[in-house]
Amino acid sequence: MLTARGSTRSHCSASAAPKVAERLLAAASELFYRQGFRAVGVEQIVREARTTKPTLYRYFASKDELSAACLRKQAASEWAILAQVAIGLADDPLAHLRSIIMSVARRISHPDYPGWPMTHAAIEFPQQGHPARQVLDGFKAQMRVxxxxxxxxxxxxxxxxxxxxxxxxxxxxxxxxxxxxxxxPSNALSEAADALIEAYKARR
Incomplete structure (x- = not known):
């Protein structure tokens, strides 16, 4: 998921690289999630990760690439949640469909839930060719499929x-x-989704 640059480093440096890169990724992900991608600067990220700007750029070519890496991590987390939702429902696609909506509704209804990161990021990255936007578009397309x-x-x-x-x-x-x-209105997600599903059932 992460692509650390500089593959010719020594074995010792290479073994330490994932820890540094993951620390940067964890710090950036938390800051981006809570404050927004545009509002967070590189200086804040390296300070939170207890490292330096040259170190950040050793593993991520730019803040844009770091943003994309954070979204790949978030997408992997979203798919892991959806995989848990699917357990035991392989033979009941209708129940599986409803369980996805219920899972989203439960998360949204939590008072401390700050919102769906994939929607936040889509607003902040409108450019189609942006690395982060490409991650988002891929995730949304997979969801649709x-x-x-x-x-x-x-x-x-x-x-x-x-x-x-x-x-x-x-x-x-x-x-x-x-x-x-x-x-x-977000509290009506489950009810609205059920009504929509029932409407499409009636058309069969």
Missing amino acids: MLTDLAEKAALSDPGSLADGLLLLIEGAAVSLHSFGSDG
């Missing part, structure tokens, strides 16, 4: 359209959280 696949396996009408509707609800809930908090 997964929801479509589950809707198709559940024999629901127009799986692609349903998947897009569910993804819109997830994204909308994540965004509205910032304006209204966890007791606002």
Whole structure:
């Protein structure tokens, strides 16, 4: 997941490299998540990680590349959560689909939840060619494919359209959280998603 530069370093340096890179990644991820990618500078990251700017640039070519690495880490965490959700539901795609929405709704409803990082970052990185944006686009595309696949396996009408509707609800809930908090419109995610799924069931 991480790509540390300078592969000709000694064995001792190479063994220490992952620890330094992971420390930088952990510090940057926390700062980006809480304060935003644009608001956090390199100086703040290296101070939090207890290292130096030259060390950061030894492992990450730029702040943009570090941002992309943080989002790859976040994407891996999101997929791990979704994998846990899927346990025991391989033969019930409809229940699997609903469990994904419930999982998102539970996270959003927590009072301390600061929002979905993948939505935050998409707003901060509008440029299509940006390394971080490429990670985001890939993640969202995979999510769309997964929801479509589950809707198709559940024999629901127009799986692609349903998947897009569910993804819109997830994204909308994540965004509205910032304006209204966890007791606002985002609190209706599960109910709205259930109604949408039922509507597509009725079309079969």
